[in-house]
Amino acid sequence: MSDSHGLYVVVLAGGISHERDVSLRSGRRVADALSSAGHRVVLRDPDAGLLPFLAAERPDVVFPALHGSSGEDGSLLDLLAGLGVATVGSTGAAARRAWSKPLASSVVAQAGLAVPQSIVLSHEAFRELGAASVLRVVRSALEGDLVVKPGSGGSAQGVTIVDNTEDLPRAMVEAFTYDDVAVVERRIVGTEIAVAVVDTGDGPQALIPVEIEPSAGVYGFQARYNAGETTFYAPSRLSDDVAAAVSDAAVLAHRTLGLRDLSRVDFIVDAGGTPWFLEANVIPGLTETSLLPLAIEASGTRASTVYSGLVRAASARAA
Structure with a gap:
């Protein structure tokens, strides 16, 4: 349990998803930030010993820094709730809504956000129908360049921009490598923006929108996690009105999906200033090159302050 200096926090990082290495980097950053804020922190991998460990230790709060299916498909979050352990982040049900990109897009479209036109294909249907x-x-129904991506997952793994129809079959194979469902959507051309949403007890607040300009033109896996491959603008170069609109859209998506504590919502803002929803991340990257820590810094506060606020809010909610 906690001592007079802070809370006893278990940070979860690693897992067996495609994003294990990124998760380990996120976890170390969170653990260091919480330790510097005066909390007692243990860093744990979600292995076969985790649930017995938590049942015996009864930490004040668990802070998942797990990316990919390990932490974001809702399974572990449901189990943590079943253990009665206070946890930073969304419920299992909300995580499942955001984890499924087709479902998340449908939900936020009903709330009035712009979502790219798309066709969702299961691997089974793709094989059976030829x-x-x-x-x-697909090619006749969706005009212009396309984006092909797995139906779930993060870090832009399995995502391909298709500007030549001959490349479409290979893009489908790539997406199906990561999920049994692929999404083919019309590519929206514009400015890539990520908005972090944080709630430490006063309701969800959008942090400063971050603009992403990859040197290679595409914000893929390498550009996300290798320093120097992307230029970030925080604040973005959007006009004040458009920045406010994309911030409002991020909070609307966060609320509509039922997310809690923290999220990162990704958009493309077109030439007319319309923010197009791409996806919402319930456990966004927290590495040294990730967007949420960058937004925290640009907003004039420290990661240690925000993460400490999140664990205290989770502890208070459980109490």
Whole structure:
């Protein structure tokens, strides 16, 4: 349990998803920040010993820094709730809504946000109906360049921009490597913006929108986690009105999906200033090159202050 200097926090990092290495980096950063804020911190991998460890230790709060299915598909979050352990972040049900990109897009579209036109394909349907026939329909139904991505997952893994129809079959194979569902959507051209949403007890607040300008033109996995491959603008170069609109859209998406504590919502803002929703991340990257820590810094506060506020809010909620 906690002592007079702070709370006893277990930070979860690692896992067996494609994003294990990123998660380990996020976890170390969170653990260091919480330790500097005066909390007692243990860093744990979500292995077979985790649930017995938590049942025996009864930490004040668990802070998941798990990316990919390990932490974001809702399974572990449901189990932590079942253990009665206070946890930073969303419920399992909300995480599942955001984890499924087609479902998240449907939910936020009903709330009035702009979402790119798309076709969602299961691997089974793709095989049964014939790849060539399916792709002909896709190509005729969706105009212009396309984005092909797995139906779930993060860090831009399995995502391909298709500007030549001949590359579409390979893009489908790449997406199906990461999930049994692929999303093919019309590519929106514009400015890539990420908005972190944080709630330490006073309701969800959007931090300063961060503009992403990858040197290679595409914000892929390498550009996300290798320093120097992307230029970030925090604050973004959007006009005040458009920055306010994208911030409002991020909070609306956070609320509509039922998310809690923290999220990162990704948009493309087109030439007309409309923010197009791409996805919401319930456990966004927290590494040294990640967008949420950058937004915290640009907002004039420290990661240690925000993370400490999140663990205290989670502890108070459980109490």
